[in-house]
Amino acid sequence: MRVLWVLLLVLLYLPPAVAGATLDRVRRTGIVTDVLITQYPPFGFIDAENQVAGFDVDVARAFAARLGVRLKIETPSWESIVSGRWQGRWDLCICSMTPTAERAQVLGFPVEYYASPTVLVVHKDETRIKSVADLSGKRVGVGMGSSFEKYLDHSLRIPGEPPLAFPFHDVIAVPGDETINLRNLALGPGVRLDAIVASLSTAKAATESMRSLKILEPVLYWEPSLVATEKGDAEWDRTVANTVAALKADGTLAQISRKWLGMDVTTDVR
Amino acid sequence: MFVEDSGRFREKVWLTWLGLAGLLAWGVHGLHLDIAYIGAKLPFLLGLKLAPDGFIQGAALTIFVSAASMLCASGVALVTAAGRLSSNPLAFALATFYASLFRGTPLLVQVLIIYLALPQIGIVLGALTSGLVALSLNYGAYLAETIRSGVMAVPAGQREAALALGLPRWVITWKVIAPQALRLIIPPAGALFVSMLKDSSLVSLMGLWELNFLAQSYARSSFRYMEMLLAAALIYWILSVGFEVVQFRLERRFGRGIAVVTDR
Numbered sequence: 203m204r205v206l207w208v209l210l211l212v213l214l215y216l217p218p219a220v221a222g223a224t225l226d227r228v229r230r231t232g233i234v235t236d237v238l239i240t241q242y243p244p245f246g247f248i249d250a251e252n253q254v255a256g257f258d259v260d261v262a263r264a265f266a267a268r269l270g271v272r273l274k275i276e277t278p279s280w281e282s283i284v285s286g287r288w289q290g291r292w293d294l295c296i297c298s299m300t301p302t303a304e305r306a307q308v309l310g311f312p313v314e315y316y317a318s319p320t321v322l323v324v325h326k327d328e329t330r331i332k333s334v335a336d337l338s339g340k341r342v343g344v345g346m347g348s349s350f351e352k353y354l355d356h357s358l359r360i361p362g363e364p365p366l367a368f369p370f371h372d373v374i375a376v377p378g379d380e381t382i383n384l385r386n387l388a389l390g391p392g393v394r395l396d397a398i399v400a401s402l403s404t405a406k407a408a409t410e411s412m413r414s415l416k417i418l419e420p421v422l423y424w425e426p427s428l429v430a431t432e433k434g435d436a437e438w439d440r441t442v443a444n445t446v447a448a449l450k451a452d453g454t455l456a457q458i459s460r461k462w463l464g465m466d467v468t469t470d471v472r
Numbered sequence: 473m474f475v476e477d478s479g480r481f482r483e484k485v486w487l488t489w490l491g492l493a494g495l496l497a498w499g500v501h502g503l504h505l506d507i508a509y510i511g512a513k514l515p516f517l518l519g520l521k522l523a524p525d526g527f528i529q530g531a532a533l534t535i536f537v538s539a540a541s542m543l544c545a546s547g548v549a550l551v552t553a554a555g556r557l558s559s560n561p562l563a564f565a566l567a568t569f570y571a572s573l574f575r576g577t578p579l580l581v582q583v584l585i586i587y588l589a590l591p592q593i594g595i596v597l598g599a600l601t602s603g604l605v606a607l608s609l610n611y612g613a614y615l616a617e618t619i620r621s622g623v624m625a626v627p628a629g630q631r632e633a634a635l636a637l638g639l640p641r642w643v644i645t646w647k648v649i650a651p652q653a654l655r656l657i658i659p660p661a662g663a664l665f666v667s668m669l670k671d672s673s674l675v676s677l678m679g680l681w682e683l684n685f686l687a688q689s690y691a692r693s694s695f696r697y698m699e700m701l702l703a704a705a706l707i708y709w710i711l712s713v714g715f716e717v718v719q720f721r722l723e724r725r726f727g728r729g730i731a732v733v734t735d736r
Contacts, residue, residue, distance in 0.1 A: 240689040247693035248686070252516045253524050277679035278599070282588060289591035381692045411695040 224293050224431065225438040228271060235274045236262040237283050237295040241381075243407055244462045245298045257462040261315060262296045264454050268445050280347060284309070288432045294442060295430040298401075300349045303359050310431040311361070312439035313446045315455060316467040319421035320350065323384070323398040323405045325391040326416045334422055337370040340396035343383030344375055349425065350399040351377050366423050380404060388414045401425065403463060500702060509696050510703045517686055517703055529681040531707050537600075537672045537682060541607035542665055548612030553619035567616070574613035582606050583674050603675030611668050615661060622657035623649060655726040662719030666712045683707060 228234050238246045238254055249255040254275055266273035276292060283295055286308025298318075301311045324331050331340065337354075344350040352358035354375040356368040376383065376395060386394035399422065400408075409415045429442055449455050455468035515521055519532025528536060555567025574582065587602040597605065626649050634644040673684035687704035691697045 240685075241692035243693045248689045249693075250512070252521065276599075277681070277685075279677040279679070281584075282677065282679075285588060287588075287592060289596050291591070291596065381695065381697055384695075385697060408695065 222435055222437055223290065224435040225441060227290060228269075228293055228438070233272045233274050234266050234269060235276060235291070235293045236266075237292045237297055238262070238275050238277055239280060239283075239297050240277050242298060242404070244403060257316075257458060258296050258298060260458040260462070261449070261455065264449050264458065265296065265442075265445055268449060269441070283430075284347065286433060290432075293431070293438070297430070298427045299430045300425050301361050301428055301430075302349055302352055303361065305430075306361050308433060310433045310435075310439050311428040312431060313443040314426045314428045315446050315450070316459065317424045317426045318467055319402040320353070320399060320423050320425050321402050321405050321421055322418040323387065323400055323408065323415055324396070324418055325387055326414055328391040328396075328416075330391070331397055331418070333418065335369045337373050337397060339372050339374070341374045341376055341392075341394070343380075343387060343395045343398040344377055345380045345383075345400070346377040348377075348380075351375055353399060353422075360426065363426065384408045384412060384415065388412045503698055503702075505699050505702065506696055509694065510699050513686075513690050513700070514703065516690075517683060517707060519683075523681045527681070530686050531683050531711065533680060533682040534669070534672050534684075534708075535711065537603060537607070537675055537680070538665070538669045541604055541611065541668060541672065544604060544608035545611040545615055545668075548608055549615035549619055552612060552616035553623065556616060556620045557623060570609075571613040571616055574610050575617075579606070579610050579671055580674060580677075582610055583677060587678050599675070599678035599680050602678055603672075603680060607668060607672060607675075610671075611664060614664055618657055618660045618664065619653070621660075622653040625656050626652045651726065655723075658719065658722050658726060662716070662722075665719075666715055669711055669715065670708055 238258055240246055240248050240254060242256075242258075244256050245258045246254065246256045254277070259275070262273055262275065278292075283292075283297065284299070284305055286305075295309075296315070298316075299305070299309075299311075301309075305311075322331075322334055322337075330336060342354055344354060349358055349360075353366070353368070354370075354373045358366060360366075380398075380400065383395060383398050387398050398405075402417070402421070405415075405417050409417055429446060431439055431442060446455075450468060456466045459466045459468045517530045519528055519530030519534075521529075523529035527533070552567045552571055555563040556571070558564055558567070583603065583606040586597065586606045587599070590597060590602075630648055630652065631644060634648045639648070672682065676682055676685035676688070679685070683704055687700040691700035694700075
């Protein structure tokens with residue numbers, strides 16, 4: 203995986219896209235191409251009828267409808283998306299992305315569309331870990347390349363958010379596949395992992411199907427999810443921001459949120 | 473390759489296979505899998521239905537990607553092997569440089585470079601094209617070496633005898649060297665293609681809905697990880713077995729008149 207990051211670093215130093223290109227393309231073709239992660243229920247997944255479904259998909263559909271264009275969804279790997287420099291392949295990413303200082307260098311983040319709590323998941327027989335402060339020296343699973351990974355090594359800065367507290371030190375972060383991490387934690391406290399940092403919705407879905415896991419109170423911090431765009435088209439960014447603001451104002455987003463999550467995460471509650 | 477004297481060889485082989493398969497099935501049974509879930513997803517995994525965008529998916533896409541890449545890789549390999557055997561320094565250098573570059577770097581890196589780095593210099597390939605190009609170039613390099621070794625293994629006397637008979641060059645290549653070389657090339661080439669079948673799962677990185685992509689997506693949507701992994705593994709295995717049968721037939725055809733091939 204290190205090779206991958208070297209590659210991404212190389213891509214960082216190449217010239218950016220032409221300004222205005224995205225909006226022009228969307229107007230010309232009448233199609234908006236959105237990126238979706240299909241392995242992130244209930245935000246994005248493949249349903250029983252083999253169709254893409256979830257919160258992010260419905261938001262993308264509402265977005266395209268409001269803009270009066272057709273929606274096309276593509277499903278590349280997370281690494282391809284966060285490396286930026288899409289070169290016109292995709293127009294936007296309604297894919298539950300949280301901006302970090304690094305991501306903000308290669309991607310535009312015009313608008314927040316929901317915020318979700320980050321929580322700590324442990325095995326139900328866990329006795330040593332009662333709060334996030336007990337994580338020091340423990341093995342904690344996080345999604346590879348996720349913002350949680352940065353949280354554990356004290357380097358998470360969310361642009362536009364107040365600085366976070368990190369009440370732990372020397373945590374052994376175990377980056378990997380979130381599903382595999384959850385299965386590893388379910389083996390027992392400390393067998394392969396001591397805890398997992400994840401989004402509340404992921405954690406909820408996991409604890410419902412894996413009874414041996416539990417979510418610790420309280421919430422660690424709130425993580426905003428923003429629409430991501432290719433950097434360099436200010437006009438497109440404004441269009442995206444205005445469209446999402448309109449969907450928020452008329453209650454469309456809140457309705458989609460209640461449908462998939464049973465609560466409204468699109469209205470700022472922090 | 474030897475002639476079996478007792479006629480029970482085939483039966484014993486089948487019995488052993490059956491025993492091993494039974495053991496494997498018993499082990500898998502112990503995992504308490506949700507068979508109904510596998511059943512529900514099987515038509516999609518196999519690619520019996522089209523993806524939402526109307527394109528083929530699942531095993532059908534895996535087969536398509538592998539077959540198309542095999543075809544292109546064979547073309548690339550023939551040209552490269554010719555360059556490798558050529559006395560022209562430029563052709564030799566081009567062929568060896570290419571083969572060394574693509575055999576000496578990981579396929580995963582090649583896939584990502586072709587998909588992510590090429591657009592930076594203005595070449596924006598689609599997901600499917602990127603995958604086909606990466607697999608073809610990678611396996612072309614390996615296959616070129618296989619072809620070269622096969623050609624070099626044909627005794628020099630064969631060519632000399634053909635030259636002495638005054639046969640034209642292309643007749644020597646296609647009627648004397650090629651049939652003898654093919655017999656030696658087919659087994660290792662078959663092994664390469666079986667491995668390509670599984671490496672084709674790397675195109676899932678670009679969002680193609682092939683077998684591995686669907687299995688992973690279903691697994692994470694439902695938390696039925698073992699079910700989907702095992703189902704995908706079984707389908708890959710069955711595809712490989714199909715391929716081995718084809719390879720065996722080809723071996724038999726090109727081995728006519730040389731080895732003692734038992735008809736099992």
